Amino acid sequence: MEELLNNPWIVIPLRIIIVVGFVLAAVPVLTWVERRVLALMQIRKGPNRVGPAGLLQPVADGIKLFFKEDVLPERVDRFIYFLAPAGFLIPVLCAPAVIPWGPDDRLTPIADVNIGILFLLAMTSLTVYGIVLAGWSSNNKYSLLGGLRASAQTISYELAMGLSIISVVLLTGSLSMRDMVLNQQGSLGLLNWHVFRFFPLGLIATGIFLIAMLAETNRAPFDLPEAETELIAGYHTEYSSMKFAMFFMGEYASMVTISAVMVTLFFGGWLSPLPFAPFTWIPGPLWFLMKLGVFIYFFIWVRATLPRLRYDMLMKLGWLRLLPTALVNLFLVAIVLWWQK
Amino acid sequence: MDAVPISWYLILSAFMFAMGVTGVVIKRNPIVIFMCIELMLNAANLAFLAFARQQAQLGAQVAGQVYVILVMAVAAAEVAIGLGIIVAIYRLRDTINVDEMNLLKF
Amino acid sequence: MFGQILFITMALVIVVTSIGVVAVRNPVRSALNLVANFFALAVLYLFLYAQFVAAVQIIVYAGAIMVLFLFTIMLLNLGSPSELSERGDLKRPVTWGLALLFVIVLAGGIFVRLGEAQPTADDLGTVQMVGKFLFTDWVYPFELTSILLLIAIVGAIVMAKRRL
Numbered sequence: 001m002e003e004l005l006n007n008p009w010i011v012i013p014l015r016i017i018i019v020v021g022f023v024l025a026a027v028p029v030l031t032w033v034e035r036r037v038l039a040l041m042q043i044r045k046g047p048n049r050v051g052p053a054g055l056l057q058p059v060a061d062g063i064k065l066f067f068k069e070d071v072l073p074e075r076v077d078r079f080i081y082f083l084a085p086a087g088f089l090i091p092v093l094c095a096p097a098v099i100p101w102g103p104d105d106r107l108t109p110i111a112d113v114n115i116g117i118l119f120l121l122a123m124t125s126l127t128v129y130g131i132v133l134a135g136w137s138s139n140n141k142y143s144l145l146g147g148l149r150a151s152a153q154t155i156s157y158e159l160a161m162g163l164s165i166i167s168v169v170l171l172t173g174s175l176s177m178r179d180m181v182l183n184q185q186g187s188l189g190l191l192n193w194h195v196f197r198f199f200p201l202g203l204i205a206t207g208i209f210l211i212a213m214l215a216e217t218n219r220a221p222f223d224l225p226e227a228e229t230e231l232i233a234g235y236h237t238e239y240s241s242m243k244f245a246m247f248f249m250g251e252y253a254s255m256v257t258i259s260a261v262m263v264t265l266f267f268g269g270w271l272s273p274l275p276f277a278p279f280t281w282i283p284g285p286l287w288f289l290m291k292l293g294v295f296i297y298f299f300i301w302v303r304a305t306l307p308r309l310r311y312d313m314l315m316k317l318g319w320l321r322l323l324p325t326a327l328v329n330l331f332l333v334a335i336v337l338w339w340q341k
Numbered sequence: 342m343d344a345v346p347i348s349w350y351l352i353l354s355a356f357m358f359a360m361g362v363t364g365v366v367i368k369r370n371p372i373v374i375f376m377c378i379e380l381m382l383n384a385a386n387l388a389f390l391a392f393a394r395q396q397a398q399l400g401a402q403v404a405g406q407v408y409v410i411l412v413m414a415v416a417a418a419e420v421a422i423g424l425g426i427i428v429a430i431y432r433l434r435d436t437i438n439v440d441e442m443n444l445l446k447f
Numbered sequence: 448m449f450g451q452i453l454f455i456t457m458a459l460v461i462v463v464t465s466i467g468v469v470a471v472r473n474p475v476r477s478a479l480n481l482v483a484n485f486f487a488l489a490v491l492y493l494f495l496y497a498q499f500v501a502a503v504q505i506i507v508y509a510g511a512i513m514v515l516f517l518f519t520i521m522l523l524n525l526g527s528p529s530e531l532s533e534r535g536d537l538k539r540p541v542t543w544g545l546a547l548l549f550v551i552v553l554a555g556g557i558f559v560r561l562g563e564a565q566p567t568a569d570d571l572g573t574v575q576m577v578g579k580f581l582f583t584d585w586v587y588p589f590e591l592t593s594i595l596l597l598i599a600i601v602g603a604i605v606m607a608k609r610r611l
Contacts, residue, residue: 080475114573118502125510129482132514136475136521144521151514175574345454348557350491353458355553357465357484359546364469366542372520373468373477379512380468380481383488386504390495397565403580406572407588409500410581413507414592418599420512424519425606431523432609 012110019109020093027252028058034300041304068241073139076238080137085239085246088130092254095123099260100178102270102284116177117165120261121158124216127254128154131225131235134247138238147235149311150225154216156318161212163326164205167333168194168265171202181269190273195266198336204329206266208322210298213262215318217254220303224311259295260288267291350391357384369438371427375420382416454494460487474520478513485509497572 005011032047032055039046047054072081097110098119113119128151135147169175171194172183186192195206215222225235236247263269268291270284309317357380364377386409393405431437460483467480485508492501570576581589 077475080479083479113498115498115502118499118506118574122502122505122510125506125514128510128514129517132517132521133479136517148518148521151518155511155514345451345494347563349454349458350495351557352550352554353461353491355557356462356550359549359553360465360469362549363542363546367469367539370474372516373474376468376477376481376516379508380465380484383485383508386500387488387491390492390497390500393497394495394567395563395565399567399571400580400584402565402567402571403576404585406497406500406577407581407585409497410503410577411585411588411592413503414596417507417512418595420515421599421603422606424515425603428519428523429606437523 015109016097019096023093023096023253023256024249026256027249028062030252030255030296031058031061033296034303037297037300038304041301062245065241065245070241070243071238073238075139077137077139080133081238082243084130084134084137085243085250086130087133088127089246089250089253091123091126091130092250092257095120095254095257096260098177099257099264100181100269101288112176112178114174114176117169117175117180117265120177121162121165124161124254124258125155125158127250130247130250134239135235138235140238143235143237146225146237150218150235153218153222153225153311153314153318156315157212157215157222157322160208160318160322160326161216163323163330164208164212165265167201167205167326167330170330170333170337171197177264177269180265181271184268185271185275187275189271189275190268193266193268193271198333201329201333201336202266204325205333206262208326208329209262209266211317211322213258214299214302215314217251217258217299219251219255219299221306221309222314223303224308224314255296255299256292259292259299262295263288263291347391347394350387350394354384354388354391357381357387369440371430371437371439372424374439375423375427379416379420382412386412450494453490457487457490460484461491475517478516478520481516482509482513485513495572496567499572499574499577501572 035057036046036054047057050056050060072078098113098116099109100112101109131154132147132151135143135145135150138144168180172180174180174183180194184193190196193202195202214220218225236244239247268287270288272279272282272284272287361377361379361381361384364380365374368374368377389405389408389412393402396402396405427437430442434441464480464484464487468477468484471477471480485504489501489504489509492498492504
């Protein structure tokens with residue numbers, strides 16, 4: 001048994017299965033959570049018929065999606081039409097490979113590469129392909145426009161996100177995700193987290209990442225590309241049944257992944273808020289899960305609260321307000337760091 | 342020490358470069374010609390890194406990688422402007438077949 | 448052994464997709480072939496101890512430049528195959544033949560003057576090492592590149608505007 005577990009040909013596929021399985025299993029749970037929490041905020045009951053408190057609703061949704069007719073429109077570019085949902089889902093599933101769950105080396109799902117955050121940026125920039133190809137291959141003007149809009153939005157907010165990540169990289173001195181969490185350890189506990197460093201600068205970087213996070217996953221209030229009342233359904237208009245489910249899963253999975261990145265970069269990863277006795281009895285991964293839950297709740301909360309942004313307002317926000325703020329913030333962080341030496 | 346001999350990387354680079362040149366000569370769509378130019382640039386990047394691996398000093402080894410980063414930056418700049426030019430030509434002539442772009446001034 | 452299998456697989460992907468970029472008629476398919484090519488290249492860069500370059504290759508080339516290509520193809524609606532081959536046109540076969548000759552001659556030249564892989568420092572391709580050299584020995588090219596990018600931004604905006 002010992003040598004089985006040490007054999008990389010067995011351990012690595014097992015780890016891949018565990019991490020992909022976790023992310024995919026989180027998706028139906030998230031759909032239920034979202035619908036119940038949204039309902040709570042809108043003073044109504046969410047799904048409560050299908051099982052105790054509606055807990056089997058995701059199962060019912062899954063069965064429904066499986067049984068829907070898989071419509072293949074006539075003049076689509078077949079290869080790209082089939083490739084697009086996979087092209088959207090696969091980078092999203094690859095991203096959680098480098099996010100550390102706990103202090104132990106084996107608790108990083110695949111490997112803690114020393115370019116961890118670059119790997120994450122690469123994976124988020126690859127999701128653009130799924131959207132653009134879906135919009136293009138549908139042979140439908142609305143889909144094309146929706147796809148181009150969504151990808152333009154993603155690219156624009158990627159810049160602000162990258163710049164706020166660079167502020168964290170400056171604070172840490174390394175691109176490895178584990179080093180970023182280790183940099184947030186300290187006797188002050190909560191106050192050592194990157195969000196509270198150099199007082200307003202860390203907060204501004206966190207705020208920028210928060211807004212960019214919402215825009216990257218095409219979630220409200222930036223969900224114009226997939227809103228039902230605009231552009232029909234945007235880039236996934238012509239997709240039905242399981243291919244549509246893949247887009248759906250990709251969106252929720254990217255929500256989970258990007259919340260995990262936010263927790264790791266700014267809110268201490270697996271560290272407990274106060275570094276002494278009763279709090280450190282709770283294991284690292286559990287803290288990580290709790291913080292992840294807070295941010296996923298935040299996603300749902302924002303969806304229930306804020307109205308959708310019009311496309312030109314969205315672009316202005318990204319280019320004219322977030323990008324200069326992120327640049328100035330980065331500059332100030334660099335100055336403070338230099339002055340401290 | 343390495344998986345394969347370094348010469349294999351160089352042969353691959355030569356192959357990519359030859360394909361890039363073929364594309365530039367054969368194709369009529371300027372965007373595809375541009376893509377073949379990018380293919381050539383990537384072949385050069387691979388050659389840079391392969392040769393960097395053959396150097397003895399750390400400075401020379403890292404120099405190869407620095408070169409590759411600079412080439413990528415130049416390629417990005419070139420693509421931005423080149424595609425802008427192609428869009429401008431398309432707006433003017435409504436065709437982008439390079440065989441028809443044979444007058445220096447329209 | 449795993450390294451060799453991975454290298455052969457990636458090399459095959461590179462060969463097939465390079466031919467694919469040139470041989471397919473649909474520009475969108477050409478672009479997708481090129482994206483796959485860049486992925487395989489990034490893996491090869493990892494073999495050559497260039498981790499930072501591999502990540503930048505995916506972020507910049509596969510994630511930004513090729514997206515720009517796809518945008519342009521889609522906006523100008525050039526996705527339909529437009530290549531018309533003329534009858535009796537010798538250009539294509541001659542070019543393919545010359546390309547083959549070129550590869551053979553270069554491969555021969557490479558085998559005649561083989562270099563060897565030299566031992567490397569442990570952190571050869573890391574960001575810290577590349578950054579150290581980029582900001583000391585190579586700071587002039589670095590700054591000039593930033594000016595070049597600024598020129599490119601201004602130029603692209605000027606080219607694409609409808610009215611200045």
